[in-house]
Amino acid sequence: MLQLDLRDKVVFVFDGEHAVGEEIIKLFSEAGAKVLFLGKSNLDEDSLVLKYKEDASSFEVGSFNLKDNSFLKVIQDQIQVDIIINNMEAMTGKDVMDISPEEWENGLFTNLHIPFQLLKMILPLMKNQEEGAVINISSTSAIDGGDGDVLYAASKSALESMNKALSRELGPYNIRVNGLSVGSIPNDKDVESDLHSIPLNRFATPTDIANAALFLSTPMAGYISGQTILVDGGKTLL
Amino acid sequence: MGKQKTVLVIGGAAGIGKDVVINRANKGDQVVFTDLNNKAGNALVEEIASSGKNVTFLQHDVSSWENTKEIVEKTVNKYGKIDILIHSAGITIQKPFDEITYDTWKKTFSVNLTGLFYAVKAIIPEMLENKRGNIVIIGSGSAITGTGGGVHYAASKGGAFGLMRAIAKKYSHFGIRINIVAPRVIETEMLNQLYPTESSREKLLSKIPVNKIGTLSDTTNAINFLASEESDYIQGQVLLLDGGRTYLT
Numbered sequence: 001m002l003q004l005d006l007r008d009k010v011v012f013v014f015d016g017e018h019a020v021g022e023e024i025i026k027l028f029s030e031a032g033a034k035v036l037f038l039g040k041s042n043l044d045e046d047s048l049v050l051k052y053k054e055d056a057s058s059f060e061v062g063s064f065n066l067k068d069n070s071f072l073k074v075i076q077d078q079i080q081v082d083i084i085i086n087n088m089e090a091m092t093g094k095d096v097m098d099i100s101p102e103e104w105e106n107g108l109f110t111n112l113h114i115p116f117q118l119l120k121m122i123l124p125l126m127k128n129q130e131e132g133a134v135i136n137i138s139s140t141s142a143i144d145g146g147d148g149d150v151l152y153a154a155s156k157s158a159l160e161s162m163n164k165a166l167s168r169e170l171g172p173y174n175i176r177v178n179g180l181s182v183g184s185i186p187n188d189k190d191v192e193s194d195l196h197s198i199p200l201n202r203f204a205t206p207t208d209i210a211n212a213a214l215f216l217s218t219p220m221a222g223y224i225s226g227q228t229i230l231v232d233g234g235k236t237l238l
Numbered sequence: 239m240g241k242q243k244t245v246l247v248i249g250g251a252a253g254i255g256k257d258v259v260i261n262r263a264n265k266g267d268q269v270v271f272t273d274l275n276n277k278a279g280n281a282l283v284e285e286i287a288s289s290g291k292n293v294t295f296l297q298h299d300v301s302s303w304e305n306t307k308e309i310v311e312k313t314v315n316k317y318g319k320i321d322i323l324i325h326s327a328g329i330t331i332q333k334p335f336d337e338i339t340y341d342t343w344k345k346t347f348s349v350n351l352t353g354l355f356y357a358v359k360a361i362i363p364e365m366l367e368n369k370r371g372n373i374v375i376i377g378s379g380s381a382i383t384g385t386g387g388g389v390h391y392a393a394s395k396g397g398a399f400g401l402m403r404a405i406a407k408k409y410s411h412f413g414i415r416i417n418i419v420a421p422r423v424i425e426t427e428m429l430n431q432l433y434p435t436e437s438s439r440e441k442l443l444s445k446i447p448v449n450k451i452g453t454l455s456d457t458t459n460a461i462n463f464l465a466s467e468e469s470d471y472i473q474g475q476v477l478l479l480d481g482g483r484t485y486l487t
């Protein structure tokens with residue numbers, strides 16, 4: 001039986017204001033879930049803005065500090081999170097020699113430090129519920145080096161290793177931890193010729209990713225944990 | 239194994255890096271090694287000097303960009319080039335997830351991943367100038383299995399995989415090779431702390447198909463192989479050094 005019903009579930013999508021995040025929110029809302037997400041406007045350690053979306057309306061819940069427990073205060077009426085989707089993404093598009101220490105540090109902050117600290121804050125709630133799904137979105141860059149952006153590739157492979165370690169620790173609480181390794185979503189630089197390396201002969205769309213995330217979030221993926229699933233049109237065949 | 243090489247070993251005052259320093263010095267290579275631990279670094283210089291060989295030690299905090307840049311400059315000033323970089327510096331602050339503080343997480347990354355980024359960032363221009371270079375990173379099986387060290391350790395070591403592949407992608411054409419040796423358990427001080435009793439050792443051994451805990455010769459051999467011309471066609475790879483444990487048990 002299909003089990004894509006997420007009524008009564010709360011999903012926390014870290015980055016809700018970019019193409020992929022928006023699509024995830026749309027799809028999960030359609031499946032009945034309530035959605036929490038971070039406002040993209042300011043990624044500041046001291047004040048991250050949390051937003052909430054139910055049915056068609058969304059509003060700001062409040063802001064919190066990454067370093068203390070103010071997150072729990074902010075979500076006090078909403079102390080349930082069933083699904084976490086980490087789709088934070090910073091890239092430099094630069095050569096290793098041109099990435100400054102500050103750019104590197106900012107990149108790690110967005111890609112790894114914020115997600116880690118959010119997981120630390122939310123996982124105790126999930127543990128109490130004895131059920132949950134965590135999805136970290138990575139990239140085929142972790143495997144093939146992408147366009148050579150060390151910050152991006154390193155952040156993504158770090159997440160894939162984190163999935164494995166976390167899945168071991170959280171399995172006993174019935175929390176599944178998985179990843180999606182996403183192939184290229186076209187940007188300005190991508191050209192038709194790049195398609196040769198993709199057997200399905202098209203680039204990924206945000207919907208491809210949201211669909212896979214939805215699957216991993218439901219009981220249909222109830223025995224899948226510690227995995228990173230390639231959503232890349234068949235490009236990476238290892 | 240060919241002629242004398244200039245080898246920079248980062249994190250070379252103890253454990254896996256130290257064994258490589260001794261081995262390379264005995265081979266007659268020009269060895270510069272760095273470490274945060276000044277005392278252990280100087281002691282190793284003495285130890286090697288007593289067997290009639292010369293190595294250079296520079297104190298170094300890998301989490302400082304300025305410091306790392308300076309290390310590479312000094313090495314190049316002394317020997318004119320760097321043929322091989324062996325990156326072994328790393329820390330393990332073993333903790334269950336609940337007990338990993340934000341500071342511990344960031345600290346682990348600043349040494350294990352940012353330290354590696356700085357080293358590569360500093361050395362690539364030098365290697366480009368020579369139109370060749372070989373980088374061997376000491377990674378960890380934890381990145382593959384998620385065991386050992388904890389979530390922060392596994393993640394920080396996992397970061398090395400993507401970094402290595404992005405460098406391979408970009409610089410293979412320029413004569414630069416880069417690979418990872420990923421050990422699981424190796425006989426070091428750290429292992430004695432993790433497995434202090436006879437029975438814990440036996441339990442560990444029972445999980446390793448080749449019935450042996452890895453030795454420092456095992457890591458040094460693997461590192462030397464990847465750093466040599468004998469492995470010229472190996473690029474962007476992770477060599478898992480685990481006695482068969484990961485896939486066969």
Ligand SMILES: NC(=O)c1ccc[n+]([C@@H]2O[C@H](COP(=O)([O-])OP(=O)(O)OC[C@H]3O[C@@H](n4cnc5c(N)ncnc54)[C@H](O)[C@@H]3O)[C@@H](O)[C@H]2O)c1
Binds near residue numbers: 421425
């Ligand atoms: N020993 C094992 O079983 C094992 C297994 C898997 C991976 N590793 C990896 O191998 C590498 C070497 O490990 P080891 O067992 O030889 O450990 P070790 O502790 O004996 O040696 C690591 C060295 O790095 C140095 N170091 C730490 N922080 C530094 C900093 N900020 N700047 C400069 N130097 C610094 C230490 O002083 C030490 O001399 C590490 O990267 C570790 O993650 C070891």
